[in-house]
Amino acid sequence: MKRKIAAIFAADIAGYSRLVAEDEEETLRRLASYREVVDDFIAKAGGRIFNTAGDAVLAEFPSAVDAVRCAIDIQESLRTRNMAYPPSRQMSFRIGITIGDVVERDGDLLGDGVNIAARLEGLAEVGGICVSRGVHEQVANKLSVQFADIGAQEVKNIPTPVHAYMVAMRREDGAYAKPQLKKPASKMAAAPVWIWPLAVAIVSIVAIVVTGSLYNTKLKHAASAAAPVAVPSATPTAMAATPSPMPTQMVKAPMTPPNAGAAMAPMPAPSPSPMTGKLAADSVPFINERARNYVAGDYSAAAGYKAFALNVGGFIGSALNQPTEEAARNTALEQCQKRADAAQSPRRCELYAVGSNVVYTHGKPPMPPQPWVRHDAITEKPFASKDFPIVRSAAKVRIENMFAPAAKSRSIALGPTGHYFMVLGASSVDEAVRRSLESCGAIAGVACMVVAVDDNFVVPIPTSFRITGFFNAASNASIVAEARGEVVRKLGDTMGWTAVAVGTSGRAGLGLKAADEQTAVTSALADCAKRDSDCHVIAIGPFTVGPIN
Structure with a gap:
């Protein structure tokens, strides 16, 4: 037997017994079809199914990020498939995920990690995902996923409460459902404790002193995670007495869970590896051509301690000729963050290069294959924010207010679950397209698609469905x-x-x-x-x- 740490994924179908009782043959046929979907997604995400029983699936993944992304992909895909059936006949999975120490025996996995994943699956909503605190900590800063903290939950055959989180899932109307908070397990801290003093009788006097105390401890559970709000950046400004240029105007979408899904749309990309090696101006993501020229020229030519920082929105900062490497790092980050804060960008700045070495930890953003835009006179039509796909009404208002009246060149890239990113007033269409795809891909975690360029939609936009x-x-x-x-x-x-x-x-x-x-x-x-x-x-x-x- 071999011990290891693994992300454990447990899934089963809600109300499966009822579905079988109502129509056994049709339910079994659909189960086989749905299992094919589940198995495909698990394999593509690098997972391994180690046990199945009826409608239940147990799988292991090398990382929590892969497991959660796979779970979201499965639920989104099956939600679309279920739309063809009435609510009473829909076949929806519940999924639980944890990270734990497990024992491998003859290909099967045993241990508390497996048991906890199964219990978390029982806590999940129909069509939803419930994860442990360890998974939440691993995923929170790596995937654009909203969580609701449901607190410590007492579950069967697990001696200590399990702290759990729900994942926000997409509804049929395209919005994201707020996970329903389950009341956390709570106990009275102790039964009343009464302290009786000794009774001492010396003649006929008995002194009785009664003291007591009652302590009640109440567990509190947090409300669901607040959804970030899209914030527009400042209007493009001329560069002040600083070595690096300011980016053009942009806006980003709210953080929302990723989706499975996309023959002409880009495929999801794997988690990026950190970028290393020598700094090459042509490889720096998010930035405009003016900033790229600065990196290729002044920054690359400078000697001594230097650093270069950026954020997903394209804001940059740099420091040249500093007394120490630490001073260069701090100055570049501070300069970048001041610019981002002035434009109300919610994205934090990070070091991209120290000296001539790339140190960026997030890797290259996922990008679709070229050509990024294919012009087709048959399908192109004038841009109208009301027809913008997937995003919610509030986002359409922002797009109407910012994209439509903005200076050319401008582009909007869209992700499969409603992430979007606008680049306005770029020096060329090529720059606008590239930057919108890079920033959208970095935020969404998957390759995005250019939907609009300047005054036109550049992909077919259905209106009858x-x-x-x-x-x-x-x-x-x-x-x-x-x-x-x-x-x-x-x-x-x-x-x-x-x-x-x-x-x-x-x-x-x-x-x-x-x-x-x-x-x-x-x-x-x-x-x-x-x-x-x-x-x-x-x-x-x-x-x-x-x-x-």
């Missing part, structure tokens, strides 16, 4: 696995409007090279009807779609 996420034919669970490769191949670099429909067996029908949205939809449904039944549209252009409520 509700956009629910990014479409990726290669991993879309609604399409039967053996057909996904053909769908990817046929979509390829197709121009014009495209649509994908599937039936009850997951056979896909395609509408390709259409002149408008409705023609693509009609063609996809007709193509699907040739090989499947009860066909419905699941994607238009780069987006997954559902019916308009």
